[in-house]
Amino acid sequence: MTQETYYVQGMSCSSCAKTFEDNVKEIKSVDDADVNFGASKITVYGEASIEDLEKAGSFEQLAVSKEYNKQSFDLMKTLKSNWHLVTSFILLLVGLVTLSQLGEEHIVTTTIFLGSIAIGGYSLLQAGVRNLIKWRFDMKTLMTIAVIGAVIIGEWVEGAVVVILFAISEWLEEFSIDRARSSIQSLMDLAPDTATVKRNGQNEVVNVKNIEIGETVIIKPGEKIPVDGVVSIGESSINQAAITGESVPVYKAGGENVFAGTLNEEGYLEITAQKRADQSTLAKIIHLVEEAQNEKAPAQQLIDRFAAYYTPLIMVIALGVATIPPLAFGLSFETWLYQGLAVLVVGCPCALVISTPVAIVTAIGSAARNGVLIKGGSFLETLGRIKAIAFDKTGTITQGNPVVQQYELFDDHVSPKEFFQLASALETKSQHPLAQSIIDYTDNQFGMNEAFTVESFQSLTGKGVQGTIDGTHYTIGSPEIFELTEKQQTKIEEAQEQGFTVIILGDQERPLGFINIADPLRSIAKDMIEQLKEAQLTDTILLTGDHDRTAQSISHQVGIHQYIAKLLPKDKRTQIQQLQESHGTVAMVGDGVNDAPALATADVGIAMGGAGTDTALETADVALMGDDLTNLPYTVKLSRKTLRIIKQNIIFALSTKAIALLFVIPGWLTLWIAILADMGATLLVTLNALRLMKQNK
Template sequence: MKEYRVKGLTCANCARALEEQIHSIPYGKGATLSYHTGKLRVDERVDLEEVRKILATDGAYIENDPNHEHSNPLKRFIAISVFLLILALLVERTINQETAILFYLASTALSGYKTFIKGMKNLARLQFNMDTLMTIALIGAFGIGEWKEATVVAILFGINEYLEGLGMERARRSMEMLLQNAPKEATIMEDGQTRIVPIESLKVGDVVFVRPGEKIPSDGIVVAGKSSVNEAAITGESLPIEKEEGMSVYGGSINNEGILNVRITKAYKDSSLAKILHLVQEAQETKTPLELFIHRFAKYYTPFIMFISLLVITIPPLFFQADWRESLYQGLAVLIVGCPCALILSSPIALLAGITRNARNGVLIKGGVYLEQLGKIDTIAFDKTGTITKGKPHVAHMIAYEDEKEVLSIAASLESSSSHPLAKAIVEKAEEYGIVPEQPEQFETLTGSGIQATLRGKTYRIGNEKMFQGFSFPGHVQNDLRMLKKEGWTVVIVADEQRILGLFGIADEIREESKEVIARLHQAGVRQTVMLTGDHAKTAEKVAKAVGVTSWMAELLPEQKVEKLKELMKTGKVAMIGDGMNDAPALATADIGIAMGKGTDSAIETADVVLMQNHLGKLPNAIAIAKRVNQTIRFNIALALGLKLFALLLTIPGWLTLWIAILSDMGATILVSLLSLTILWERKAVSS
């Protein structure tokens, strides 16, 4: 399939009609034309000239088409139409109506010719949409001599069409600005020489040279240099992050002041930025159940309006001795009121704005359906490790029975050669005190229990209780052991051959933002927060109390997490947040799966929402934006239908005019578009 950018699409219905026409030509069956994105995807074998002709029937065209020069004349035509209308009004007052009619017709032709041509074609095919309604209304208005009002209707409908396209184009441009973060070229280093290559040609292992102000071309590791890097395009975090040798960097992030040499670890198509752009583009194409319903509703709604119009025209004269001309006038006004523009626009601009706004903040939502669901959740289930906690052990408490620094120095020296996460926690604790670990003279790892080593000619042991079986613990040490275990900490014991030197209580560090985020989620309307973890109960209880979740469940296997989620889903909409491979089944089961950005690929692929910051800080705001999108769509639908219903009710006393009809339709369309675009404003719906 080949992709093209299409300009000049005037409405969602028109785009769908064009798509159906493209389906009818050879190899056109699988073609898609999206009004939301302005993207056309067609089989490479399709005759592009035929596609161009079909697009041209609606004034649409392929952007940067070398065979065609295009500009949208609608704005200019509307301006001329308004001038001709003013001229017609003056001529009617000063000369005569017959001459003025020529100006009215010219004005109508300029602003409404496209609608008229499409409407006549639709009538010939017995297809009924808004162009058909407007065409019948214009013919009828001219037929009963309402030249002035018919011209105003044509101009206002042209303005309406222009503003409708402008609203969607504004939302598209906002999305395209997001997509412009993709770098196009990279400076590659080979044998001390540099050369510029297209970003698509980068391979894993290539070393690229990134100057100050340049974008890092793909995910990699810094192999030389030091600089601060702006990762806002990827994570939504505004503050730059210091990077030096050995640290990982994201493609698409901006190098601020220093020079960096980066070894590429992912080809561009697999990089974080490429995944973001792909997910965001895909998200625009998905339709929510509400959108699908609106499109089905609009399909039957238009013939229904035509039927109502027919009743308004015929019933009063036939049964209530009303004037046929007056009834025809009212019926034509009903046709205009019935245009479903605002109804069709009530959802797509709001959804596109919501997805774009969240993507700017580093929250990827894989489709409008997931954005809609995110705004409805009332329960959030969290995995513990790597989600509420950092997934990195640290020394939470230390008890020394000798000199504290000496005990820490011995423990760190024994652990310095081990790659175990608990060992690293003790070494990092020593570094906080400025202690440099020594190299043991003899070293032996005892699998599953700890380490025995000789240091300064003396034998020491460090490990869990299993390592010290048969060792006599004094009463005060036993009390301290019980206290550490009661706190839910993992206990590490360090001793020489005769006595216990110290105890370490090691815990998975809670993320700084977890408590505040959970409080903000409750404020945002989330009814309950639940922690699901495979860790033991004491640890789970301690973390749950510290962060303020509503409830917690511990010692769960992956399949047990799924069962617990299914129970929660019986009482409401449930989101699951996790980062590990073992969370993937739960993420897939929940109504909404939310993955941490630096989690495993399987979690990110399975999830419906991805937090690129790798922390929970942006989640409350993402939910608030989703709720606002849902509220806006509901209000848009109520507004669109409400204004139309109000205008239709005016037919009962005979007050409905063509002016009121077009203004009610135009007003609803403009208000719906503007309200949807306000979602793009960087206003915090939930304070952070």
């Protein structure tokens, strides 16, 4: 089965997107179709030409293209594309003048108003009649019945006003949803269209799509990097804010990775392309954001199910309003038919249906611009409800690179240089994760002594290593394998209480000294925890394989209120399950690789440093593209604000309908009031959702 994806312009409402999808599915050569409303795309399974697709979308004048077309607001272009609306409005004005001169019943007056209705409401009436034939009930069906009814009872002016205001409402809705989608457009605008590539000894300007892996790309100061690659020549500061959310440019030199869409600020660079343009980190982010915006949040799924029953219910209510008073109480049939038509208009579910998706689209796009990739509306909504958040220690709260912090010698006859060179000689043969920190420290401070050869080397599983150097037997490892004096034991315990991992070197007679090693805390870890507390998320838990004293020290320094120590990787998953039982909804923050089971078990898995890491991008529910921990409280605040806005929109949309419907009781509801209430509600819920675009860190 062939599969093609097309971009669609003019898709302003989710019900219209569903209608378009259904129409495409009816094309004989198409097996299936899937519309992504958030990204304004359609994936077609089978064969269909652009002409076929645009015919299927003719009810909404949808424009279909294979390539993404960058859009910008142009007043003249907008007026031209909405000529029918402009013409309809002009005819309405002429009709009002004619009405005052010739009267309501005159043929000229009637003709002008009918012309206004026909021109302004052609696409509306076409789609509505088609829906009625197929027994498909949506907002256009309701409006079509209302307009036809207004014409039948001679309400020419109000029929024309309903058509024009509904067209304006649709245009405003389309403009607003395009603003919500602007985050995707801004991401697409990051990558340049062309780049300079070295080929056959010459510099050639080529389309970025034609850059092959392994080719050398030239990046001048002020230019954007077109593909992911490695710096081969030059050095410069790179602004990576668009990908990682980092506000400060990052220095890059030979051998370091750079990302497509980032800005070369000052130096000349040559990079070796590692990925094609359509496989870059930026391309993956765009794809994942588009997919995320299409995934419906639980609130949206609930509204969609509600709307499926709501629209037929409104039609039943309208029918009751139009028929029961005349038939049961002998009241004016024309008056109550008019009221029934007004109920159809005010009951239009535009505001309700768009209340959630516009908020989800805006929030996910806003997060992407700030270096946070949220994989779908369900995760955004769940994140807004989390009660506790667990952190892996290494690489998340700490820098993930243990280093020697302090040392103390017990024997004055051993110099620091000899002490560390002996320790490094033993650790060179060790596989322990902390061994490298001792080797690096020795090499930087004293230099390695290659004359120290270790013989009779032996590993003491889980405790340390031992071996013979120049005829003397040495052991290096945890304090438990040494006999310590009371004074030495006190110093070791003090160091452990401060969060250090203590390594002791000794010979066959006595301990020679100890080394304090620690994985430095991230400088912003404490601020991040404080910001989470400000967001009323106080249940924070540290998960670590370290012993209790180190875990306690780190938790105290950072402000995490609970810690669970001595955990193996498999134990973290169990702890997440227990936290879910005790706290409810739990998020887990880790590196996206070693913590995969725990991340998958948590209600929301959050991976650190997703930029360039395929595993994090693919497995995490939320990826913090950089290592900036302040992105975490920002994301929590954004998700909670999104939930508030969705609730506000739903309440406002339903209450507006309810208040307008109450106007039926005294007979005050008019088509004018009905359409203004519907248009006003739609516009306000959209503008309310667009406030999420201004949510910054």
